[in-house]
Amino acid sequence: MFMVYSPEGQSFIGAAQNLPVLKVDPAKRINRVEDTELGGVKVDVKGSNSSQKKEALNAYKKNQQNSGERRVIVRVAEIMSTPVISVQSNASLENAWALMQKHNIKHLPVLDVDSLVGICSQTDLLARMLVDRDGQIEGVKRETVAQVMHPQVITTTAETEIRHVAQVLTEFDVDSLVILNDYQKLLGIVTEKDLITRLAQEPPIEIYT
Structure with missing residues (x-):
């Protein structure tokens, strides 16, 4: 304060x-989750194999890491x-x-x-x-x-x-x-x-x- x-x-x-919240050019905003690698991963909740689940998890972690790198707070x-x-x-x-x-x-x-x-x-x-x-x-x-x-x-x-x-x-x-x-x-x-x-x-x- x-x-x-x-x-x-x-x-x-x-x-x-x-x-006031500072605004930024939309082109430079962080991609929404559905626009990232997660969009190409389809997981069958009922019977998906372990490799698909692992791929989805890795994609999520990668997206989180990228987001964290862009959010520098000083x-x-x-x-x-x-x-x-x-x-x-x-x-x-x-x-x-x-x-x-x-x-x-x-x-x-x-x-x-x-x-x-x-x-x-x-x-x-x-x-x-x-x-x-x-x-x-x-x-x-x-x-x-x-x-x-x-x-x-x-x-x-x-x-x-x-x-x-x-x-x-x-x-x-x-x-x-x-x-x-x-x-x-x-x-x-x-x-x-x-x-x-x-x-x-x-x-x-x-x-x-």
Whole structure:
């Protein structure tokens, strides 16, 4: 499921299974059982010989194996970054920028002690500072992370399918999701880059389940 965290409280925005089903060209769907090898196997239930039964069973197993190979389901837990680099809400913009530069990241979940209160991106920081080509700060506003962060954070769980993560990133025009555990504590983060990296790997991900 997906939740929005904000100062006003948690807001449920949907479960992965309730999101729109992705459609695929019918030509690429898995063949129905009657269209596979089973269609050519006739089994006499009353008196068929053992070879016919074995042939039918093997055809069924083959069809199941092929179907299984095409149904690649990837969970957030497989691609998220963990442990997560985070920043405290009272930290300075310089400190937040230094963390991003050190760990080569563009998003920082913002915590108040250990509770999630927002998220800060590289874009948020660059809107309030000047940096040179080497990433060194030349000028910065005297503000804290709490003053520039986005207080509404879309979150999900490690068991969510990454297809649904892609849908949420697109629908809400964000490029990262924070992952929380069962105790609502920070567990990981997944970004558009993580999704693209997985799409480029084998086995390929089908767009249906």
